[in-house]
Amino acid sequence: MIEGISIYEILSLSSVLFFIGIYGFFTRENLIMVLMSIELILNAAAINFVIINTYLYPDFLQGAIFSIFIIALAAAETALAIAIIINLYKLVSSVEVKDTEIMKY
């Protein structure tokens, strides 16, 4: 519970964050930027978990714990993605999305 701020405002914030992430995911040309957009989406989801837990079910902790899971998951996923991107870079000397089309049909 944060004084003076209702749940709608915070949910609006996370929605904005989520759609920025989606937009970034589809439009960025750089793989690193795409990865950052994915992080934004995950963060929006994490905020939602925490906020809904705090405002609607103050006596429970599942939402908070889940957000910690999401953070851990995001870290692991980022490590994996970075490893893939580095290997891709070795192969095509670029981290641009348009240079990753070598695997189509």
Add this chain to the structure above:
Amino acid sequence: MNYSYVIAIPLIPLALFLLLGLFSKKIPPSISGWIGSLGLGTSFALSLYTAYHYYIEAKVNGIYQTFVYKQTWLAFSDKLHIDMGVLIDPISVMMLIVVTTISFMVHLYSRGYMKGDDGYTRFFAYLALFSFSMLGLVLATNLFQIYIFWELVGASSFLLIGYYYTKPSAVAAAKKAFIVTRFADLGFLIGILVVSYYSGTFDFSELNNPEGFMISNWASTSFMGLSVFTWGLLLIFMGGAGKSAMLPFHIWLPDAMEGPTPVSALIHAATMVVAGVYLVARLFPAFYFVEDGFALTIVAYVGAISSLFAAIIALTQNDIKRVLAFSTMSQIGYMMLALGVSKYDGHEGLGFMASMFHLFTHAMFKALLFLAAGSVIHAIHSNYLKDMGGLRKYMPVTHITFLIAALSISGVPGFAGFFSKDEILAAAYEHDMLIYISSVAVAGLTALYMFRLYFGIFWGKDTQYEHIPHESPWSMTLPMLFLAVMSVVGGYIHFSEFVSADHIPFEAHLNYSLAAIASGVGILGIIIAYILYKKETNLPDKISNTFGVTYKWAYHKFYFDEIYLFVTKRIIFGLVAAPMAWFDKYVVDATMVSIGNMTVSFSNKIKGLQSGKFQDYAMAFISGGVILAIVIFYLWL
């Protein structure tokens, strides 16, 4: 007396086959021949022991008893089960003697004949397999067991004909023998199923029982004007005709001569080819009683026609083994016709006894003829009469033994063939005049072609040989001498005291007037052969020219092979198989191929959707999810 030890007689060759077959690379040729011969020698001794005890002790009230030792092998229901076992009765004991004697002699002979051959041990393994299958066939207690061993002898015959598997003609002959007999065996199998379905049993003792269902109820079922059982028996006889090279299934036998000569002696002269005769004899009461012997009449005429037909062809052939092959076919025709004209009781069953008698003596002298021919071929490395002549000087033992066998098969008085042939002719004379006349003609032809062979090989022109031919080693001549003795004394056995259709011994006497006619015709044949072939003259050519077309037809075996080729190639392949192949290729295949092609071309068109950009895929995924969500939202809410 317990005869269950008889099971060991076929099992010894089986053990030999496994031993020699599995370790054929490990066992040196020097001992594998001895192992095989010793094993068969043991079987031979056991058979003699069995025969001695059986023929002396097995009579109760003057009737030979039948002993059956069996175990249920496959039980389908209470009534329908397939047994495995041994059946001891006069003809099976007689066949045991024939098979083990010839097999033992051929084993001994092969040690000399096959010496130095690459597949020496393999050869003995095959011989053992064949001996096992043939003995199993002889001892079978029911139709199904005999069928199993029937196929096994067919398979071992296939292996042995194709023994020289690098020779294309041997491979072709092996395939031909297998396919032709297999085709006839199809009839056999259908016959077994028909007979057992209607009579409810596979057992010989049930089928042959005069009070049994089949014999007492044959009239209860009918199909196309004949009893179903008659059809069944005729189909079974079709299998027998295939194995015994009766018309029209004889075409494989001459080609089977591509195998090694000892194999021809064992399988294609003495044992396997008489399996058809044995089969009819085994089911003789059934053949005789069902439909008043209608099927038996067919057997008689098939035998008589085959006999005459083969004798005519044998006159014109130049390959000595082929002459002997056609002679075998002709003599088996004799056995068939003797069975066919036979009745059941007492002296009326003379034909049955004569057939078995001739089977016995024929096995001895025909195996001897083949072994002697093998000895000649071994010496001069050719099968053809034109390469032979004057060999009596070089090969005295072969000459004498061949002469004895030839005299025996020609029915010269005093030799074994005379006695058995006389019984056959007497039986034919009593029951069917037409068959009798053709048989007498065959007797003359037999003497003629046999002595054409004899004079052609051992007298005739003085051929100049590149290598001086020399007599074969003792390992080969000893079995020949033994069989030569059997070809004489075999005829003095009082066969009717041992073998008869109803198991009751009877007295068979020589019919002197008939015997005189038969041996007169035989001696006439020998005299003609003496005039024509003793010295090299142009008389035979002149005579064959006067016969013209007939001679040409006989020389080409009456074009039976060509007819078969025509039927299979032109009619079956051309009119049935080729349209079906066309349908398969252009309708069935084409449908499947065009479905495949359509898939390929369609996917070629839409492959552009796969851009390789993961963002496009994600876009498609998410918009798909959104659309789905909207649809679900509107449908359910």
